[in-house]
Amino acid sequence: MTSRYLVAVDGSRPAAAALRWSVDRLKAGDSLVLVHVLDDEAGAIGVDDDAARQGARLLAETAERLSTEHPGVSVSTRLLIGSVPRALASLADPADMLVIGTGKTGFLHGRVLGSRSVQIAMAAPCSVAVIPDVDLRFRRGVVAGVDRHSTAGAIACSAAAEAVSRGEELLLVQATPDRGLRVTTSVRADLAIGEAIAQAREAFPDLVIRSRVAARPPAEALLDGARDKALLVLGPGSIDQERLPIGSVMHDVLLNANAPVLIDRTELRERSGQEKAEVSLSREAG
Secondary structure: OOOEEEEEOOOOHHHHHHHHHHHHHOOOOOEEEEEEEEOOOOOOOOOOHHHHHHHHHHHHHHHHHHHHHOOOOEEEEEEEEOOHHHHHHHHOOOOOEEEEEEOOOOOOOOOOOOOHHHHHHHHOOOEEEEEEOOOOOOOOOEEEEOOOHHHHHHHHHHHHHHHHHHOOOEEEEEEOOOOOOOOOHHHHHHOHHHHHHHHHHHHOOOOOEEEEEEOOOHHHHHHHHHOOOOEEEEOOOOOOOOOOOOOHHHHHHHHOOOOOEEEOOHHHHHHHHHHHHHHHHHHHHO
């Protein structure tokens, strides 16, 4: 369970939205770390003293305001220097939640990695929440995307836990690989969404779970499902060391986020822990 939220602050509206989202999620025992990065373009330019003073002042004023408004919240600050994605990634532990704001950039297909939210999500070793500056007051429900059997159950259960904590419904979405496919009951049962529904219902039998199989590109299907939802949950990305951790679907969703997007890497962390334990046991046996 997350106990430390790292929130990137820079004085912008998206950053303020990210901070509000984080504070609303805090539970007893959780801590909040406000992080401001003095971006020196990987050391090529350097950071002047004025920028450092402004960054320190922003952190201090934000922390003071939060402590006044939420006296029970544990708040600390960190002022970092360097490339923003690398600086945030170096501070984060696998069990943390890294929260960043994002501005609307428009829908974009392809492999262009120019968005900072994409770069940060690629670099971070922990779960990442990307928060757009949208009004969430009338949003209800959690939507999650599933695409393959190997991760469907874990994503569905993670999203279901989010829905239960909010007291809201869960919508599971899968885009069919064949646009011309007629989705019958038997075909639906063979898709990963069938396994996702089964595991989520087993774990949370009282949760209202709806599902949708969409004959359209996955990113478009997810964004359409998220347009009136409070949260969109995605899987951890690729776990193959030879591939980028951000696939084309996650990339396109992040570039046009219309709801808070949670990239849940809990499964990745647990799998890594299991592998380390297995290696340790193997060494002891040897």
